[in-house]
Amino acid sequence: MTQALPPKPPARPARVSLWRYVKLFRQDILSAQPARLYRAWMAEFRTPFFRSFLVNQPELVKVLLKERPDDFPKSGRIAEGLKPLLGNSVFLTNGEAWKRQRRIIDPAFEGGRLKDTYPAMRAAAEAAVERLKERQGLVEIEEETSHAAADVIFRTLFSIPIEHQVAGQVFSRFRDYQRSQPLLNLAAFVPLPRWMPRLFRRGTRRNAEAIRALIAQLTRERMDAIKEGTAPDDLATKIMTTRDPETGSTFDTAEMVDQVAIFFLAGHETSASALAWALYLMALYPDWQEKVAAEAEALADESFAAVSKLKVSRDVFRETLRLYPPVPMMVREAACPEQFRNRDVPKGAQMVLSPWHLHRHERLWENPDGFDPSRWQTENGKQCQRDAFIPFSAGARVCTGAGFAMVEGPLILSMILRAFRVVPAAEQAPVPVAHLTVRSKNGIWLQLARR
């Protein structure tokens, strides 16, 4: 018997008018794209306002991300949607400012530090299981994984749980921010002409200001604790006390607020999305679910060493990141004119990298739309992992939290499946749509039963 494929959004018809495209785009960037992008090496979008190129060939992706990242800086258009919230955070800056920020931030996420961060992560995973024990039955799992991933960030960054009054407020304000920010993807991928007014809904700005004020409070308190010598040894303290090896400077409070905002946004939305899809896939493929649950017995050992035993869980999580990459597309800008695949790419062209399409590319992957965690042990899987798998991006601008997320995801997945059996709940399968991250249109509903 062939197994059902995991949900994939329908592609749009091959030809549509510009306005229809923009309309589709506002609803969801995934279903706004034509099916040919799953086979193309490169595609051009030419409209009266802009020229964009989607780059889908492994060699070209490598040029943009790994070989010449300075010639393809982050597109300034992305910043338009996120600036009210993120200010000058490492996610948005380019050039020297960005390099300095990475020099200060990266040491906090180095492999060795993960072991120190682990107890806080594990505590958040245990708290998530306890919360689910109270819910049981029919559960909208994205809501739960968001809660869990936000808890991980607050515990690892500031040594406070999500129940902390300020943490809780940041979390709920972020949810409102996301709902009030529908133009984000539109502005990023389909650059609007300069003369067009940027529409932020009133609520968007207000929410961004409120979130930043709350984060500033946490950051100021931490700065005081560092000065008094009473600060806990967590990620915030590590980042705020690390000196730039080149200039000797540290982040001041204002700079730190920008970074905390992006850690929270990049670190919780993404992990929450991946975890929710992973749990849904486990409900769809119970054989794999049982394998993860059996392996999860290793977590009786509470030390960091147990993580290395979660091999199936890691393969399942990786396969989830392939099928539902939380960041479905990234945008860069050509700093100088280029020739790619015999086409002229003008200076200023928007270069779109699409993990969503690359991860399901029909000319690269065997069984591209199928769910098969064992693929990572095959020749094709290994080759594609090197050439066509970029859920965390790649090169100098690779996600700072990649190692962190690859511990957190499999850990929480295993902890939940060790305690519960999950079954798809609703008649309707979830439909992937891309807002800030790849989410399901009407949530992901699961039945949870205690093991």
Ligand code: HEM
């Ligand atoms: C499954 C989880 C995650 C996924 C799939 C993910 C994915 C990504 C991707 C694709 C980028 C590059 C975006 C671009 O270049 O446009 C990125 C950047 C970033 N991520 Fe993650 N991320 C995850 C978790 C985290 C976590 C847990 C943290 C921190 C605690 C984090 C912090 C960051 C930061 C600071 C950047 C900006 C790096 C830079 O531009 O130099 N991420 N992430």
